[in-house]
Amino acid sequence: MATIDQAVTQLVLEAHRLPDWEVREALHLFWVGKHFWDEFDDEPRLHSKNYAVGGRTLGEHIEQTFCDFRCSPRPPAGELRRMTPNSDGVWKIHPQRTRVFGWCPGPRSFVAVTLALEEDLKAKNGQNLYDVKQREVLDFIARHRLESTVLRGDINAIFPPPR
Amino acid sequence: MPSSRHRANARRRMFLKLSQLIEGQLRDAYAEKHELSALTQADLARKLNVGRSAIHRRLSGASNMTIETIADMIWALEKDVEFRLVEPVHYERAFAPEAQPLLQFAEALLQLPAAPPPAPSPPQHFSGNTLSNALQTVLEGA
Numbered sequence: 148m149a150t151i152d153q154a155v156t157q158l159v160l161e162a163h164r165l166p167d168w169e170v171r172e173a174l175h176l177f178w179v180g181k182h183f184w185d186e187f188d189d190e191p192r193l194h195s196k197n198y199a200v201g202g203r204t205l206g207e208h209i210e211q212t213f214c215d216f217r218c219s220p221r222p223p224a225g226e227l228r229r230m231t232p233n234s235d236g237v238w239k240i241h242p243q244r245t246r247v248f249g250w251c252p253g254p255r256s257f258v259a260v261t262l263a264l265e266e267d268l269k270a271k272n273g274q275n276l277y278d279v280k281q282r283e284v285l286d287f288i289a290r291h292r293l294e295s296t297v298l299r300g301d302i303n304a305i306f307p308p309p310r
Numbered sequence: 311m312p313s314s315r316h317r318a319n320a321r322r323r324m325f326l327k328l329s330q331l332i333e334g335q336l337r338d339a340y341a342e343k344h345e346l347s348a349l350t351q352a353d354l355a356r357k358l359n360v361g362r363s364a365i366h367r368r369l370s371g372a373s374n375m376t377i378e379t380i381a382d383m384i385w386a387l388e389k390d391v392e393f394r395l396v397e398p399v400h401y402e403r404a405f406a407p408e409a410q411p412l413l414q415f416a417e418a419l420l421q422l423p424a425a426p427p428p429a430p431s432p433p434q435h436f437s438g439n440t441l442s443n444a445l446q447t448v449l450e451g452a
Contacts (some may be wrong), residue, residue: 168327171334201367202374203329207318211330212372219334221341226370243372 148295151178151252160258161293163213171218176256180287183259192264193245200243210261212242216257227257227305230281236297237284238305248280250288251305252272252296260284332380333371339387340369344421359385 151175154160155178163177192198200208216227226241228249238257240247246268247261261283268276288294298304318326343349351369355362367373368383375383384391 156367166323166326168323170327186353194386201329201372202325207326208371211326211333215334215337219341221337221338221345243370 149292151258151293151296154178154291154293157291163217163259165214165217166210169214169218171214173217174220174255175217176253177213177217178252178256178258180258180260183261186262188202190262190264197245203243205243205245205264209245209247210241212240212247213259216240227302229301230277233301234284234299235281237281239280246280248284250284250296251291251298252303253298254307260287329371329374332375333369335382336380336387337369339389343387354383354386358382 149157149159151160155162159181160178161181161184163179165173168203172179187193187206187209193209194204196204198205203211212226228239230237231237236250238249238251239276240249240257240259245262246265247259247262249257249261251257261280263276263280268280288297340349340351340354351365352362354365358365364373368375368379373379381391
């Protein structure tokens with residue numbers, strides 16, 4: 148079994164770096180899988196003005212959502228949703244028209260493994276892309292022996308209510 | 311090759327910064343009132359005489375709001391606004407003066423003999439922007 152720190156040392160995970168335009172300090176922890184940014188770079192629709200929403204590309208929305216997850220004191224930021232079956236501990240974040248899949252290795256923290264466009268997730272091509280992405284997260288966890296880092300539970304486990 | 315997210319030009323970064331500042335504060339202000347059961351998106355919509363989906367779009371970043379719309383949102387959330395332009399600061403965050411003690415701490419850590427891994431319990435309030443960027447920089451240079 149590996150820890151998050153070991154995964155970072157082995158370059159399996161990389162600590163998310165806030166961009167220089169984010170002026171807030173981080174309150175929450177965030178890592179990305181080693182291939183996440185490659186996937187991000189290689190998807191042209193994430194960077195196309197034809198797919199832009201609210202004056203921003205979908206990729207820029209993903210970056211802003213990550214920043215908001217890390218820096219906002221309010222849990223709804225980033226719209227974190229648990230995937231079924233709940234026992235797997237896979238969560239997704241909802242930026243504009245995309246979904247980011249990963250798991251929570253502790254309270255107020257997230258590891259992003261992979262992403263997909265909403266239009267692909269809704270496309271009926273015989274294969275449920277949600278299942279594929281969920282399997283990708285679970286395979287990533289198993290391959291790098293990170294099972295012990297998966298925090299089970301609902302949103303109150305991820306964002307414990309203030310006492 | 312660096313990820314495309316590091317290649318945005320200064321003009322674009324300014325837009326991302328400003329939109330994040332405005333929308334982030336609107337979301338936090340809304341969440342704060344919503345947690346107290348004092349406000350819903352439907353309440354905001356009624357107050358501004360718009361549809362609830364318009365409020366959702368504004369809070370979620372799906373719309374590029376005009377100054378008038380931003381002012382409406384601030385008013386409806388019963389907040390006030392402070393806005394000023396400042397001279398730009400030209401240094402990398404990780405090398406900012408306040409990050410220097412953290413950088414030295416990170417360097418000292420790297421020189422210590424290997425210790426058993428700590429229990430996975432992330433800190434509740436972690437100044438991650440400065441510290442994680444500083445650690446990342448040191449680790450990349452090691």
